[in-house]
Amino acid sequence: xxxxxxxxxxxxxxRAGQEDTGTGQSGGAVRISGVSPQHTPATKIWYGKVSNEPxxxxxxxxxxxxxxxxxxLKGTGRIWYGENYSQWIEMTEGDFVFVPPFMPxxxxxxxxxxxxxxxxCRTPDNIVVNLPEVDDSILEGYRRA
Numbered sequence: 114x115x116x117x118x119x120x121x122x123x124x125x126x127x128r129a130g131q132e133d134t135g136t137g138q139s140g141g142a143v144r145i146s147g148v149s150p151q152h153t154p155a156t157k158i159w160y161g162k163v164s165n166e167p168x169x170x171x172x173x174x175x176x177x178x179x180x181x182x183x184x185x186l187k188g189t190g191r192i193w194y195g196e197n198y199s200q201w202i203e204m205t206e207g208d209f210v211f212v213p214p215f216m217p218x219x220x221x222x223x224x225x226x227x228x229x230x231x232x233x234c235r236t237p238d239n240i241v242v243n244l245p246e247v248d249d250s251i252l253e254g255y256r257r258a
Contacts, residue, residue, distance in 0.1 A: 125153045136161065137241025141169030142220050150238060159239040163220070165190070165229040168258025170221030173198065173247055177240035181212040181233060188229035193252050194218040201253060217244055225258040 125148075127133075133146040136159075146152065148160040159179075165171070165188075185204045192210065193201045198219055204210055212218060222229035249255055 122154065127153065132161070136239050139174040139241055139243050140172035141165055141222075142171035144233070144239065144241075146239065157237050159233075159235040159237075161233055161239065162186075163231040163233050165220065165222035166258070167222060167227055168225040168256065170249075170252070170255060171219055173217055173219050173244040175215050175217045175242050175244065176212065176235060177242055178214050179235040179237065179240045180214055181235050183210045183212065183234075184208070184232045185210075186230040186232055188227050189223040190229045190231065191221050191223050191252075191254065192218050193221070193255075197251055198247060199251070199253070219247070219252060221252065221255050223254065225256060 127147045133149060133152045135151060136144040136146050138144060142163050142165055144161055144163050146159060146161040148155050148158060150156055185206050185208045187206055189203065189205045191201050191203045194216055249257065
């Protein structure tokens with residue numbers, strides 16, 4: 114038997130519509146939390162949903178010390194990174210992505226008609242550090258709705 118197991122602990126369910134909306138935001142990337150220290154007993158994980166409306170993108174940002182894992186649930190997204198955000202990776206439904214700590218990036222919805230929905234997990238929490246805005250024209254292939 115595991116001596117560290119807390120027998121008083123129980124699974125916690127966050128029901129649809131009861132997610133925490135008091136999360137760090139960055140422009141057109143809207144984050145809600147399903148599992149986080151803000152509203153569950155979790156202490157070392159943030160797990161939530163990020164959505165970008167058609168043609169929307171985030172502000173440039175990074176996630177501090179947090180390692181980030183993402184899964185594209187719906188749509189086609191792009192992450193721009195590197196010097197002047199000149200490099201990018203594109204993901205579609207079913208793709209996973211890892212974003213290293215402190216890496217400045219911009220997340221965008223590549224469709225002007227369909228929503229982009231990501232499931233995202235971070236440790237230790239949903240750290241969002243917004244950076245100075247950039248003009249859309251430097252983000253290769255991006256267009257607003």
